[in-house]
Amino acid sequence: MISEALQRIAPSRTTAMTDRAARLRAEGRDIISLSVGEPDFATPRHVLDAAKAALDAGQTKYTPVGGTLRLKEAASLHFRRDLGIAVPASQVTVSAGGKQAIFHALLATVSQGEEVLVPAPWWVSYPEIVRFAGGKVVPIRTGAANRFRFSAGQLESAIGPHTQWLMLNSPGNPTGAVYPPEMLLALAEVLRRHPRVMVLSDDIYAPLDYTGARHASLAALCPDLADRILTVSGVSKSHAMTGFRIGVAAGPEWLIKAMERLQSHSSGNPCSISQAAAVAAFEGPQDFLAEWREIFRARRDLVVEAVNAIPGLSCPVPDGAFYCFVDATPLMERFGDDEALAMHLLEHGVAIVAASAFGGANGFRISFAASEDRLREALRRIAGAVA
Template structure:
C-alpha cells in the first residue's frame, strides 16, 4: 500500500499515507552529530559481525536501564533492523513441522518468517473487547510437543495491545510446565505505552526463564531512526552465537555509521521520549474519537504503539466482504491505510497516527467523506 501510494503521488495525486509505521519526528540532533562524526573519523569499514563493542555495550545498557533485563555484551547482537533479529532467531531454530504460536492479529512478517523456515503458524486469537490480550489458559491449550516458540509483541503492531505484568506472570506459569517452548519478545515499541505503568517484559519479570527468551529492541521507533536500520537483541549466548553465524554468512555487519548513531542514541539523553509519547497520546485520542464518530467504524483506544486497528464490519457488505477493496476505496479518496487481513484480522484496516495533527485531521476528513 505504501508503494502504491508513492506511485500515485508520483503521478501527481494528493495522497496522505497512514500505512507505514514510522515516527514523523526528526532524528535527535545528537544522533545526527554522532553519524557525521563517524563519517569524519573514517569509520566506514567492516565492523565485527555481531556489532561494534561500543554499540553492544550501549545496547546492554539499554536492556538493563530501559527494560530491566540483565544483559551484557556477550548476549547481545546488533542487526540491520529488529526484523533481521527475528528472522535469524527463527531460521536458527525452526525446522519443518515445528509449531510457533503467534497471537493474532499479528505483525505481517511473523507468520511469513515461520513459514519460510518450514514451521507451522498456530494462531492465538485475541479480540478488541479484551484489549487484544489473551488468557494464559488459551495459550496452554495450543501447546503441543511440536511447539518451540511463542511470539509476544507488546506494545503490539497492529493492535496497540500492552501486556500487563500480571498477564506475563500467568504466561510464565504455563511456560514452566512446557520447557521446550522458547519466547520471542518483540519490545520495539516499549517507549510508546500510554498506560502510565512501567513497561513489563518477560525476561525481566521472570529471570528464571531468561535462558529461553530472546528480547528484540532497537532505535527505529523510539528515536525516529527507521532508515538507519539498526536492531538489537538480547538472549541466551548459544542463540546469539547461532544468529551471528547466520548473519556472517548472509548480510554481514550492520552499517558502521548507523551503529555509531545508534550507540549515541542509547548513551545520550532519553528525556525527550516522554515528550514524544505525550504527543502520540494526544494524536491517539483525536484519531480514536473521530473514528468512533463515523457510523459503521469503531476502534478501541490502543494502550501503546501508534496504530489504531479499526473495525468496519457494518460496512463490509458494501465491499463484498473484502477489506482489501475497502482499503483501495480509501486510497481513491486520498488516504493510504492497510487492510486488517494483512495482519491476520478481517473486516477493517490499520491506521498509523505517526503524523502531525494537521495531517491526521485532513486524513480523517477524507475518511469521513469516503464513508458518507
C-alpha cells in the first residue's frame, strides 16, 4: 500500500518528459530535448582528473554523513568568494545534489499543516517536497509584467500565523527571474517583522546571471537574518557536473545538524569520488565560467528572438539561468491546454515542458542548454508545428 505521504505528491513532469523523449529516440525518432536543465558542456578537465586521482588513491570508503571536512571547507570558500556569505565549515553540509538538501531541510522542519510560501511559476519539486512533508503550499503569483518576481507587498500579504518558510530562487527556474539587491532588501524588511519565517534561498544558478551585476544573495545582503536562511548551491549547473550529484548548503548550525541527522538515515554520505571532484571544482580555476555564461547569453538571445517571431508565442528576456518561459495563450483555443500543446510539439520532434508543470498555465519552458544548431532546428520545428 502506498503511504499517505507519497500519495500527496506527483512524479516530476520534467523528468517524465525527458524520459519520454529518450524512449522515442531509442525507437529511432529524431527528438530534440529542451526539457531538462543540464549544461551540454564537458565537465572541466581538472575536475575529472581529481575524480580519477581519488579513485587511484582508493578513496572509495564511507565519508562523514554530511561530507568530508575538505569539501566543507571548499564549499565555505565557494560561499564566501562567489555568494558573499561568510560561513564556517561547521555550518555547511553536503548532499547528493541540491534537491536532496532542500528535501532534508523541509522534512526536518515542516510539521503537518504548516505553510510554505512558494513563488509561482516554481521549480517542479518545491511544492511536491512541501506536500510530502505534510505542509501546505501557499503560492505567490508572479507574471511576465513583473519579470516573474514578487514584491515585498505580496510577501507581507502571504505571510500568516502558520507560515514556516519562504522559497526564494534567484536566478529562477523556470523563468530566469533575478532579484536585484534592492528587491531583496525590501523583502528583508518584511521578514524582520515576521521572525518565525525562514528562507530557503536556492542560488544554484548564481553563475548564470546576465544582468552584468554581481549576484545578490539574501544571506550576504542581510547578515542579521543569516540565522534564518538556508542557502543552497552546488556544482551541477556551474561546472556541468549533474551526474556527480553534489549539492552544498549553508545555514544555521542547528538546521545543518538536523539535516545531517536525517541524511544519516536516508542516503548516508554523498559519493566519495564525487566529493573529491567537487573540491577541485570549488578550489580550481573558475575563469571558464565567464566564457560559458557568454555562450548561454547568446543562446538565450537566439531563443527569445525566434520565439517572439512565431505567431501565438511570446516570452520576455530572462535575466539568468538557461530557461525561457514561453506564453502560448493565443494557441489555447486550438489546443485546449498546455499539456496537449507539449505533446503536439513532441510529435513534431521537440521535447519541452508544459507551464502547468511549474504552477503556470498556457505555455511551456524551453531549456537553452543545447547547441545553437540544435536550438535553431528545434525552433524551426516549433514554428512549423504551431503554424
